[in-house]
Amino acid sequence: MSTVLSEPKLPAGVKLPIYMDNHATTPLDPRVLEAMLPFFTNKFGNAASRNHSFGWEAEKAVDLAREQIAKLIGATAKEIIFTSGATESNNLAIKGIGEMYRERGNHIITQVTEHKAVLDTCKRMEKLGYRVTYLPVNADGLIEMEDLKRAIDDKTILVTIMFANNEIGVIQPVAEIGKLCHEKGILFHTDAVQAVGKIPVDVNAMNIDVLSLSGHKIYGPKGVGALYVRRRNPRVQIASQLDGGGHERGMRSGTLNVPGIVGLGAACEIARLEMDEEATKLKAMRDRLKEKLESNLDFIHVNGSMEHHLPGNLNMSFIHVEGESLLMGINDIAVSSGSACTSATLEPSYVLKALGLGDDVAHSSIRFGLGRFNTQAEVDYVADKVIDVVQKLRELSPLYEMAKEGIDLTKVQWQAH
């Protein structure tokens, strides 16, 4: 009780710790929780129970959620398949299409900065006898449309390219990819986990055939996601990967997670209504953060195209400072780093490496993920704190000292170990 007086003074609007890692997950919006709660208690029915009111009630709620999700991405309700999250959606899309269209061809095209849920699924497909082309990206994180055109051959059945990247926030030319795939009669799947609810997504205007999304990245619950599967022009078929009761048009068996689905629907509804305003606010805060850091620190590097970029993302390298040591200094702020030292494998971020950045730049990177509940006061606090800790760690950094003395660090004979 008496500790109130001794607490350090924080600016209004700042409460520690600050969560600024909204690409990893987002907090549940209280309005979403509100919508979900009855479905944990008295509205507990199984949406597949066809002959009593408990089942009907659940089914009605699920149908509403389907509508809400479909509306956000320009689809129809029947095209939404519920899953346990985007990892499952990606697996289902790639494996299910691969299996279903095997006779037509065995070639899949993806790109190197995909989420592991896509990359590792593609690796599995290779083991099963499929050919996979991993397109490179430019230094700005974007694929080259010419590379995609060249990669397509008469055995290509699927192109799977993410909408927006979870580390660097770079938005791929999805509409162009969709148009090309449509012309060539190849299915186009996109992992839109980071894009849905953040920027406009329209499956028809963008010629998207299959799309993965996830609840917990859009202020909804964890463990629930969806796969959009186009029903017309063309009608996409997906071989189920879970056998059982034949739920979800036979594509995904298993009793529906009704509270989760209700939450996902509510989250999509809120996103649809508030996205434009929220994006403008997030972009302004992100730009403010970027400007503050840029005007107070030297040797910094912004990772990924800023032109094709999610509003809430900033991925920046503070050269000559190792990322984990930086995180340690800002431990009242939740962000993440591409440094090897923070990863279990001791490998730096493969996404940053794919941009052609040196490992040293990857080691120095921090991902800021701004979200719905961040405030400008928090942004200012984070900027000041990062500047302070980076300066302190550079006093400790032999590399910064050498760079300041004009030594070309690439010419030094390092003793790698």
Place this chain on the structure above:
Amino acid sequence: MAYSDKVIEHYNNPRNVGQMDKNSTEVGTGLVGAPECGDVMRLQIKVNPETRVIEDAKFKTFGCGSAIASSSLATEWVKGKTVDEALEIKNTDIVKELALPPVKIHCSVLAEDAIRAAIGDWKKKNVVEGQAVSTPVAVAAN
């Protein structure tokens, strides 16, 4: 990653940060690690030519908190020791003192390497008879 109190303490109050004149014959410089690996340590010692006692030590480290703590601790430990005593310091001693988890053992290895490299550099400058320099020395090639 949960850090031990000692790692946090060294991170917050690193000892003996700085640099010494690497051209001085009394100073040995060890620069180990590589930026691509995410860790570079520079450890310098100033040795009394008569007594071979390390009278001062300085470091700068690019690396994680455990690497910073390991090198900070290394400078504390070498000070006041003779060159030969300092060579006895093992990375496992650092691991124990700082309670480093297995994934951070290499940070302590780097600190041991840095001590050896600094002593090796000093020995090379002060050609010590009969004692082959056993550890590789990396010095900035400028």
